[in-house]
Amino acid sequence: MHAPSMPMDDKQTPEGVSVPHGRVISTPDLSEARVRTQELLKNVHGMKVLERGNPFQARVEYRRLNGIGLMSSGYGAAVEIFCTPPISIVTVNFVFGGTMLIDEGTTGETTAVADRSHAGVFCFRENVAMRWSPGLRQLMLTVDKPLVDRCLRNLLNEPLHAPLRFETVMDLNQSGQGITAATGTLLRALDQCGKAGPPPVLAKEIEHNILTSLLFGQRHNYTDRIFSAQPLPAPRVVRRVVELIHSSPEAAFTVADLAEFAGVSERSLHSAFRRQLGTSPMSYVRRHRLELAHEELLRVDPSTGAKVTDVALRHGFTHTGRFAAAYRERFGESPSATMRR
Structure with missing residues (x-):
């Protein structure tokens, strides 16, 4: 290349x-x-x-x-x-x-x-x-x-x-x-997931990554307005978004979906999450997905041929190395060790 x-x-x-x-x-x-x-x-x-x-x-x-x-x-x-x-x-x-x-x-x-x-x-x-x-x-x-x-x-x-x-x-x-x-990332996901394509969680994550990278990275006639100051939403907005994330474990949320649900801009929601929870909306979503992946790995029977990669992709993690590193940091062991329990 x-x-x-x-x-x-x-x-x-x-x-x-x-x-x-x-x-x-x-x-x-x-x-x-x-x-x-x-x-x-x-x-x-x-x-x-x-x-x-x-x-x-x-x-x-x-x-x-x-x-x-x-x-x-x-x-x-x-x-x-x-x-x-x-x-x-x-x-x-x-x-x-x-x-x-x-x-x-x-x-x-x-x-x-x-x-x-x-x-x-x-x-x-x-x-x-x-x-x-x-x-x-x-x-x-x-x-x-x-x-x-x-x-x-x-x-x-x-x-x-x-x-x-x-x-x-x-x-x-x-x-x-x-x-x-x-x-x-899109090329890698299309390759790894085969003809069936990425699961919904991963597909939505890739789509949003492409859209925001394009709108934030390449200048256009709305660039200045995107980066202008916006008011922070009320604390209850973050609580409602967190409740939504936990009540819909199978949903392929992006920050755009969460902002639309909350009725605020993505930047405002991001700022509110940083202020109240010390993290971004998507970092919170990924942490929740990591918890769900952990729960699935605990249930998986390795003798059935189940793979850590499949579990990671199902929960929106396209880079298995980063998934394993984040998993080890959160749970103190590798995903494969959890699955062998």
Whole structure:
């Protein structure tokens, strides 16, 4: 992998990044590649070959997890892809092995560049044309716009007064580190959980991580309002949220869900938890999930072939090493030792 801090090295192939258990398109026919890709994304776009030096050979892999998707794509030849609104997704476009020239609007001139150190971020509020150099491969993170808007409203605790617009270029050495890591976590979860996909708790955690990493990390027209001061909610709000967490052990809560339940912004709820409990809402949720995992491990019969990894994933822990470390710190023994009792 070429992108800085991209934790996806184990997914590298000679052609770029592979999407685990994704749907695959492989064809030398440009029209077929365009039509079948449109079917995957549910959005119309155009494509043309810019030069004949390299043969056109499409290789596209796509996998969707609720409102989040990953698409790996490469075409061999230099191509231009052009998109016209309305388009129902926000994308983060990581580039490997080449350069992408970007034109937004109707000028026909290059307005931005994506390369090994910079990703492209698109809301598709206006026309977008992307010119790919020969041999370029892309890993594109797709996020349904309603998911992004909902997360933003929860952060602000107020309606949106204008459509969300991100700055087009993301510096992967600076603002892009969070979304890069979140995308790597999604890749790892898709790989480890197989075709069935991550369990609901883990899927919700990954989704929220991607949304907040994008909204906090990449500048947009609501950035200043997100970081403005907000009043702290009353103490009873934290009590109600804690009661909800304990009364619904199977629920895949994110901080967005908890803030919506409480009727406050995510930032306000976070500040209230810090003030009253000395921890963040999601740290409290993870601690509760750790307790539930401990209870399950005590019940598990190792002779049935049960695995610690399966228990961890079921309770929203995608990184088994971190799960084991947190478990040992909390309970004074390894998860496997608990299961062998």
